Amino acid sequence: MSLAGARLVSYHSENDGAAFVNLVALPDQEAGAGVAERSVAPMRGHTDGASLPFPSEFMAGGEEQSPAPDLLVLVGLRNPSGTMTRLTSVSSVLRTLTDEQYDALQGPWFDIKAQRTFVNGRTRVGAPLLSLVEPRHGNSMRFSHSSVRVSHDAPPLAREALDAFSAALPGLYTDVVVGAGDICLVHNRQVIHGRAAPGPGVGGHTRWLLRTYGWMSDTTGNQRPGDPAHLHL
Ligand SMILES: O=C(O)CCC(=O)C(=O)O
Ligand SMILES: [Fe+2]
Structure with a gap:
């Protein structure tokens, strides 16, 4: 993390603030059928914590929750069947859009539901998906096929832009196998990530x-007094 100029962060509202989370097939009996099923299913492209604020929104004030992570870090413990992590740069997707679609993604036209793993997560309403003003982060995107909808008062161009962004993704992925001992750092705003299906079997x-x-070092969040340095609201 420090080689990347970054520090670890976790959120009270996700997995009880655990700093490390196991991405592993979960048995029905322990996790419940829905969670167990998702643990072995493919994931379409997304950014993590998409409903959380951009750092610029957090800095502007009025946000309860801390900014979404700048980095997603995947550490491979084992991956004998070579399940693929799928990555594509946001800029390669944006290049396929018209100027009007690109502008529409920066407008307050989208509702973003909280990621399932966040408890009591609020939907972000009437918000942009793309920000060009994040310090040191260039084109910054938040996205999820399942959690982003156009707002009721959005212009047709907003839907067109969202549809175009979503449709371009499948053709642009690079597949990476995160194997035992590999550490994969993903910029969570400049890269869209997903995965192929880990497949059947548990343990x-x-x-x-x-x-x-x-x-990154200049991103700040909301902390409760006495909490460990990595833990945020
Ligand atoms: O399993 C993976 O490779 C990625 C999982 C993921 O993106 C997530 O849990 O949000
Ligand atoms: Fe993810």
Whole structure:
């Protein structure tokens, strides 16, 4: 993390603030059918914590929750079947859009539901998906196929832009196998990530990654007094 100029961050509202989370196939009996099913399913492209503020929004004040992670860190423990992590740069997707679509993604036209793993997560309403004003972060995107909808008062161009962005993604991924001992750092605003299906089976030799998040040095969040340095609201 420090080689990347970053520090570890976790959120009270996700996994009880755990700094490291197991991405591993979960058994029905322990996790419940829905969670168990998702743990072995493919994930379409997204950024993590998409409903959380951009750093610029947090700095402007009035935000309860801390900014979304700058970095997603995947640590491979085992991946014998070579399940692929799928990555594409936001800029390569944006290049396929018209200027009007690109502008529309920066408008307050989108509602973003909280990621399932965040408890009591609020929907962000009437917000942009693309920000060009994040310090040191260039084109900054938040996105999820399932959690982003156009707001009711959005112009047709907003839907067109969202549809175009979503449709361009599948053709642009680079597949990376995060194997045992690999550490994959993903810029969570400049890169869209997803994965192929880890496939059936629990335990034994099935895929197991650890996931953690990072912030770059100039990103700040909301802390409770007495909490460990990495833990934020
Ligand atoms: O399993 C993976 O490779 C990625 C999982 C992921 O993106 C997530 O849990 O948000
Ligand atoms: Fe993710």
